Amino acid sequence: MLNLTLVDWLILLIYCFVAVGIGFALKPHMKTSSDFLLAGRALPAWICGLAFVAVNVGAPEVIGMGASGAKYGLEAAHIYGIGAIPAMIFLGLFMMPYYYGSKARSIPEFVGLRFDEKTRALNACLFAAMTVFSAGISLYAVARLIEGLHIFDALFYARGWPLGWIFGFSVVLAAALVMAYILLGGLAGAMYNQVVQFLLLVASLLPLVLLGLKGAGGWNGLRTSVAAVDPSLMHEWKGVMHAGTNPMGIDIIGIGMGLGFVLGAGYWCADFRVMQSAMAAKDMGSARRAPLIAAIPRMFFPFLLILPGLLAITLPTPHTTTVVREQNGIIYHETNVASKEAEAGKGLVPAKMDAVSGQVMLDAGGRPQLDYDMATPKLLLHYFPTGLLGLGITALLASFMGGMAGNVTAFNTVFTCDLYQAHIHKGASDGHYLAVGRWATVGCILLSVAAAFAAVQFNSILDTLQLAFALVNAPLLATVLLGMFWKRATGHGAFAGLIAGTIAALLHHGLTLPIAAHPGIHGGWIAIVHAYPSDMTQNLFTAICAFSANFIVTVVVSLCTKARVETEVLGLARVRAHIVWWKRPETLAVAILLAAVALNIFFY
Amino acid sequence: MKLDLRIPVGWMFTLCGLLLTFLGYSTSGNTELYGRCLGINVNLWWGLVLVVFGLSMLVLGYRAQKMLEKEPGGPR
Numbered sequence: 278m279l280n281l282t283l284v285d286w287l288i289l290l291i292y293c294f295v296a297v298g299i300g301f302a303l304k305p306h307m308k309t310s311s312d313f314l315l316a317g318r319a320l321p322a323w324i325c326g327l328a329f330v331a332v333n334v335g336a337p338e339v340i341g342m343g344a345s346g347a348k349y350g351l352e353a354a355h356i357y358g359i360g361a362i363p364a365m366i367f368l369g370l371f372m373m374p375y376y377y378g379s380k381a382r383s384i385p386e387f388v389g390l391r392f393d394e395k396t397r398a399l400n401a402c403l404f405a406a407m408t409v410f411s412a413g414i415s416l417y418a419v420a421r422l423i424e425g426l427h428i429f430d431a432l433f434y435a436r437g438w439p440l441g442w443i444f445g446f447s448v449v450l451a452a453a454l455v456m457a458y459i460l461l462g463g464l465a466g467a468m469y470n471q472v473v474q475f476l477l478l479v480a481s482l483l484p485l486v487l488l489g490l491k492g493a494g495g496w497n498g499l500r501t502s503v504a505a506v507d508p509s510l511m512h513e514w515k516g517v518m519h520a521g522t523n524p525m526g527i528d529i530i531g532i533g534m535g536l537g538f539v540l541g542a543g544y545w546c547a548d549f550r551v552m553q554s555a556m557a558a559k560d561m562g563s564a565r566r567a568p569l570i571a572a573i574p575r576m577f578f579p580f581l582l583i584l585p586g587l588l589a590i591t592l593p594t595p596h597t598t599t600v601v602r603e604q605n606g607i608i609y610h611e612t613n614v615a616s617k618e619a620e621a622g623k624g625l626v627p628a629k630m631d632a633v634s635g636q637v638m639l640d641a642g643g644r645p646q647l648d649y650d651m652a653t654p655k656l657l658l659h660y661f662p663t664g665l666l667g668l669g670i671t672a673l674l675a676s677f678m679g680g681m682a683g684n685v686t687a688f689n690t691v692f693t694c695d696l697y698q699a700h701i702h703k704g705a706s707d708g709h710y711l712a713v714g715r716w717a718t719v720g721c722i723l724l725s726v727a728a729a730f731a732a733v734q735f736n737s738i739l740d741t742l743q744l745a746f747a748l749v750n751a752p753l754l755a756t757v758l759l760g761m762f763w764k765r766a767t768g769h770g771a772f773a774g775l776i777a778g779t780i781a782a783l784l785h786h787g788l789t790l791p792i793a794a795h796p797g798i799h800g801g802w803i804a805i806v807h808a809y810p811s812d813m814t815q816n817l818f819t820a821i822c823a824f825s826a827n828f829i830v831t832v833v834v835s836l837c838t839k840a841r842v843e844t845e846v847l848g849l850a851r852v853r854a855h856i857v858w859w860k861r862p863e864t865l866a867v868a869i870l871l872a873a874v875a876l877n878i879f880f881y
Numbered sequence: 882m883k884l885d886l887r888i889p890v891g892w893m894f895t896l897c898g899l900l901l902t903f904l905g906y907s908t909s910g911n912t913e914l915y916g917r918c919l920g921i922n923v924n925l926w927w928g929l930v931l932v933v934f935g936l937s938m939l940v941l942g943y944r945a946q947k948m949l950e951k952e953p954g955g956p957r
Contacts, residue, residue, distance in 0.1 A: 284904050288897050295893045302884045324886055469886050476890060480934075484927050488918055662914050664904045664924040668897060 281428065285667025292477065292671045293454060296678075299469045300461030310710040313463035314690045315382055315557055320468065322563035326570025328468035328554040331475035331676075332683035333544070339478065339582060339676050340418060341742075343653030346586025347626050349813070350503070362572050364545035366866045368555075369568040372546055375761050377556060377564040383687075384549040384757070385695040391760040393768030394699065399775055400753060401695035404549060407749040408688040409721055411550075413728020414742055415681035418650075419674055420447035420729065425651055426658065426670065448729050451674070455682050456722050460715055464690070467682040468554055474672070474679040475574075481657075481665070481672040482581040488660045489588035499584075502591040539820040543754040544746065550687040569865045576872060582653075589652040590624035592659065623647055625655040681725070689717040743816040744786065751820035752778025755827035759835075770835030778827030785822040791815050887942030894935030901928030 307313050381387035385404060389397030421444070423429060429443050458466045493499040545551060545568065558564035602609050619627045628637045628645035637645045657669045693714045702709075752775055759766040759774075790801030791812045800815060809815040905925025908914055915922055 284900055287900055291893060291896050291900075295889050299884070299886075299889055302889070469884070469889075472886055473890055473893065476894070480894070480927075480931060484923060488921075488923065492919055660918050662918055662924065664901050665918075665927055668901070668927075 281431075281667065281670075282663045284664050285670070288667040289671045289674075292473075292675055295473060296454060296458050296470050296675070297461070299473070300458035300466045303462035303466050303469070306465070307461075307463050307711075310693065310707050310714055311382075312465075313711055313714050314686075314693060315553075316463065316465035316468060318557055319559045320465065320557050320563075322558060322566040322570060324468060324472055325554050325558045325563060325567035327475055327574070328471040329551055329567050330571035330575050331471035331679055332468075332551050332554055333680065334475060334478060334578070334582075334676055339673060340422070340650045340653060342579075342582035343586035343589070343656075344649035345813070346583035347590045347624070347652040348586075348647075348649045349811075350587060361541050361545055361575055362869060364541040365568040365572040365575065366869060367542065368546045369565045370866055372757075372761060373555065373565045373568065374561065376552065377558070377561055382556075382694045383690050384547065384552060384753075385691055388753075388756060388760065388771070389695070389699070392756075392766075392771040396756070396768055396772045396775060397695055398700060399772065400756070401691050401699075403749045403775075403779065404753075405688055405691055405696070407745050408550065408684040408691070409724045410728055410745050411742055412681045412684035412688070412721060412725035414732050415677050415684065416448050416451055416725055416729035417732040419451040419677040419681075420444045421650070422654060422673060422677070423447040426654055428670065445730075448726055451678055451681070452722050452726050455678050455685065456718065459682060459685055459689075459718050463714075464553060464557055464686045467679075467686045468557065470675075470682060471554075471679040474675040477668070477672040478676045479574075479581065481669040482585065484665065485657060485660060485669065486581055486584050486588075489585065489656060492660070493588060493591060499588065499591065503587060505591070539751050539754065539824045540743070540746070540817065542758075543750040543820065543824070547754040547757045548746075548750050549691065550683045553683075553687055553690065566865065569869065572869045576869070585656045586649070586652040589656045589659075590626055592625050592656075594624055595619045625659060626652050627655070684725070685718055685721050688721040689714050692717040692721075743813070744819065747786075747816050747820040747823055748779060748782045751782065751823040752827040755824050755831060759828070759831050763835075765835055765840050766831060767835045767838045767840055769838045770831045770833075773834040774827040774829075774831030777830035778823040781826035782819050782823035785819045786815070789815055789818070885942045885946050887938045887945070891935050891938030891940075891942055894931045895939065896935075898928045898931030898933075898935055901925070902932060904928070 306317070309317075311317055376384070376387060379387050379390055381390055383401075385397045385401040388400050424443050424447065429446065430440065433440055433443060458470055462469065490496065490499060493502055555564050555567040558567055619625075626647050626649055629648045654673065657666065657673070661669050693710055697713050697717075698705075698710060755778060756771045756775055760771065784803070786800045787803035788801070788806045789809055790796055790805050790807075791799055791809050791814070794800070794812070796802060796805065799812065809818070901924045905922050905928050909922050909925060912920065
């Protein structure tokens with residue numbers, strides 16, 4: 278099925294060489310725990326900005342946005358527009374001064390400085406669990422991709438190894454590469470690699486989208502062929518007023534509150550996995566510019582990430598065909614065999630197969646379950662010839678590793694600073710903490726390998742990650758926001774709020790279920806009180822529940838407990854730097870906002 | 882950090898671009914190979930784009946490195 282030639286392998290090798298090479302080049306600079314965990318706080322704004330956006334363009338984005346594009350259409354672009362852009366601007370303008378200015382090494386440490394140690398420890402534990410889980414999902418996604426594209430099949434055939442081992446083999450291989458460059462280069466190694474991965478991804482998705490659009494007959498051609506499949510997929514905003522009239526089944530309140538505020542801000546303003554890149558900047562100005570710089574590529578990403586999904590469902594579904602032709606009096610029968618999963622699929626999106634029975638998996642409604650995660654990779658295989666295919670596959674694999682690396686570096690910082698140094702072993706030498714940081718890296722990767730094997734149960738990768746995220750980050754956002762902008766918020770309040778938010782998220786997930794899903798891992802494990810039209814809607818409302826519960830409980834408990842003395846509450850002073858107006862972060866922010874509005878009008 | 886990221890990035894894209902350009906050049910006119918991508922020799926053209934991008938990264942990276950080394954106090 279997939280025939281990689283020498284050139285494809287060479288491109289993959291060049292990338293691996295560069296990835297590890299960056300680690301070796303940075304190794305001499307890894308002298309203190311700060312060098313290793315915080316990149317010495319010495320990186321320029323553009324690297325921080327690109328790494329900031331690239332850390333989240335891992336598996337969940339590339340595969341997940343392609344999958345969402347095929348499943349929900351252009352509405353998936355909301356995550357970009359309404360969710361990300363305003364949140365990044367808000368972060369750069371208003372929140373970064375507190376994060377960076379507090380000199381905290383991580384978000385849990387910031388929470389500890391602002392509130393108290395118990396809130397910090399609780400947040401650190403929840404966050405650490407989430408990063409291990411997410412790193413595991415990224416690994417799972419790499420292995421699934423390698424399996425789905427049959428990259429190692431020829432090798433395994435030649436050696437006589439069972440094909441069932443490819444998954445495990447790929448997990449270990451990807452984990453080893455990430456471990457190598459993080460152990461060598463620390464956070465800087467991970468961030469440098471994220472920039473490389475980001476550029477590679479653009480370099481391979483851009484020709485893919487251009488070819489796809491040309492093949493579909495330009496933008497208007499795509500519009501007509503999408504309309505033949507499902508006309509609602511081409512609009513970002515049409516039908517948002519009523520849940521029944523848009524493909525995701527969300528109404529305007531769900532989009533506005535859920536995506537725009539809780540998920541977007543929760544991710545971009547309170548998630549240490551992305552924040553660590555901005556916090557590694559060399560000075561306050563660079564730290565504030567990093568999220569703003571990141572917002573620029575972020576605006577154009579729907580084009581590169583969602584369109585492949587849309588293009589994939591509009592192409593004809595492969596069927597087994599036999600062409601009979603006669604040449605020099607001899608009759609040839611050419612049979613083009615399409616696999617069972619491809620034939621049961623929609624467009625290029627194949628159906629899901631049960632690994633045990635070898636049958637197409639059906640949902641509760643009896644229709645074949647579509648494996649939307651394969652939308653982008655299938656389109657890659659459809660259009661790219663050998664050579665460019667090597668580049669495309671390298672970029673996909675690399676971007677998955679980048680997402681995983683972001684989780685690993687966030688874990689090692691939080692573990693070392695907020696759990697080990699704060700609670701297990703205080704006052705040791707810096708060399709000791711450097712060693713702990715390295716061991717935490719190894720530990721996190723081993724745990725995530727285990728999580729990768731456990732992740733096989735889930736349907737859409739993005740939905741899964743958003744669930745973990747709704748449990749951990751949506752409540753944290755309320756804590757951080759109240760901490761920064763309401764000086765009356767107290768430690769007890771934040772602690773109670775965080776617990777209440779997490780429990781509310783769990784309850785909501787346990788009591789609701791997306792339509793056409795079986796109770797269990799997708800929700801409904803307590804009882805089914807309400808059914809949502811899709812996983813994504815359910816996750817949005819889980820996040821809203823978590824955020825609101827935390828917000829209300831924090832406010833109520835804070836008002837009942839004793840406030841801290843005003844001078845103790847940090848970071849309240851805002852220093853305004855004297856810079857030329859066009860260099861100020863505010864100017865950049867306004868320009869980005871205008872561009873985002875223009876894009877939304879265009880795709881209405 | 883003393884490593885200008887544009888240098889490894891430049892090398893990577895230049896090498897990959899050269900490989901693709903070479904492959905595209907040696908397979909030009911191969912309709913079977915390029916039938917799937919609408920008959921365009923994408924390897925050749927995209928390879929050239931990558932070479933140009935890679936080389937410009939290299940020029941910028943090495944120039945920045947040189948400027949830093951000229952500054953008093955040595956390279957940073």
